[in-house]
Amino acid sequence: MTFSVTDLACRRGQITVLRGVAFDVAPGEALVLRGPNGAGKTTLLRTLAGLTPPVEGDVNPDVCAYAAHADGLKGQLTVAENLTFWARIFGCSDITPAVAAFDLGPLMNRRAADLSAGQKRLTSLARLPLTGRRIWLLDEPTVSLDTANVALFGRAVAGHLAGGGSAILATHIDLGLPETRTLDVARFAASLHPTAKVDDPFAEALE
Numbered sequence: 001m002t003f004s005v006t007d008l009a010c011r012r013g014q015i016t017v018l019r020g021v022a023f024d025v026a027p028g029e030a031l032v033l034r035g036p037n038g039a040g041k042t043t044l045l046r047t048l049a050g051l052t053p054p055v056e057g058d059v060n061p062d063v064c065a066y067a068a069h070a071d072g073l074k075g076q077l078t079v080a081e082n083l084t085f086w087a088r089i090f091g092c093s094d095i096t097p098a099v100a101a102f103d104l105g106p107l108m109n110r111r112a113a114d115l116s117a118g119q120k121r122l123t124s125l126a127r128l129p130l131t132g133r134r135i136w137l138l139d140e141p142t143v144s145l146d147t148a149n150v151a152l153f154g155r156a157v158a159g160h161l162a163g164g165g166s167a168i169l170a171t172h173i174d175l176g177l178p179e180t181r182t183l184d185v186a187r188f189a190a191s192l193h194p195t196a197k198v199d200d201p202f203a204e205a206l207e
């Protein structure tokens with residue numbers, strides 16, 4: 001099913017950053033968000049992920065899996081424990097394919113806190129397939145990855161697309177994905193002004 005967004009307005013803190021955001025992403029397709037620093041790429045991804053409620057319009061976070069800037073691993077747990085914990089949250093019974101796809105076998109018994117930055121990033125990204133979600137939201141996912149692991153991650157995303165999933169990503173790196181379109185987020189820049197009303201204090205705490 002095509003993932004569609006219409007007339008979405010997004011905020012960071014009290015500021016409306018984007019207005020009138022509209023796009024479609026078909027199954028098997030990747031949409032790369034473009035725009036200069038501060039244009040609102042992270043803001044849009046956070047809104048789609050449900051971390052910040054939209055100012056206007058609707059989102060569907062239940063079909064999305066979000067890989068943010070932060071790795072979000074539990075440092076005292078091993079790689080295997082981190083992935084198993086995540087898999088259980090999403091009702092996934094087998095982490096083996098994700099471990100293989102992200103080449104994490106040799107790291108399974110290492111504490112997340114003891115991993116290198118690139119190893120942490122790979123472990124974090126390996127959680128995406130465990131969610132079973134069809135829309136992957138990726139914010140600069142290749143930060144800290146070396147060339148070989150950028151290629152490995154590109155294959156993982158391509159596999160997700162081949163299975164009928166979609167990806168919306170902010171990246172400056174060419175992942176070599178087959179069906180890719182771009183969206184210039186700067187087109188949707190809102191004149192900066194306070195939103196009339198912020199009615200979700202919990203979301204504010206997550207900013």
Ligand SMILES: Nc1ncnc2c1ncn2[C@@H]1O[C@H](COP(=O)(O)OP(=O)(O)OP(=O)(O)O)[C@@H](O)[C@H]1O
Nearest residue numbers: 012013015017036037038039040041042043044207
């Ligand atoms: N916590 C915050 N509170 C208020 N404004 C913020 C907050 N975080 C970011 N902003 C502002 O929101 C706007 C959009 O930022 P955002 O991080 O979405 O841009 P971006 O396109 O992802 O940028 P970059 O390419 O630098 O990562 C910027 O003007 C930024 O300064």
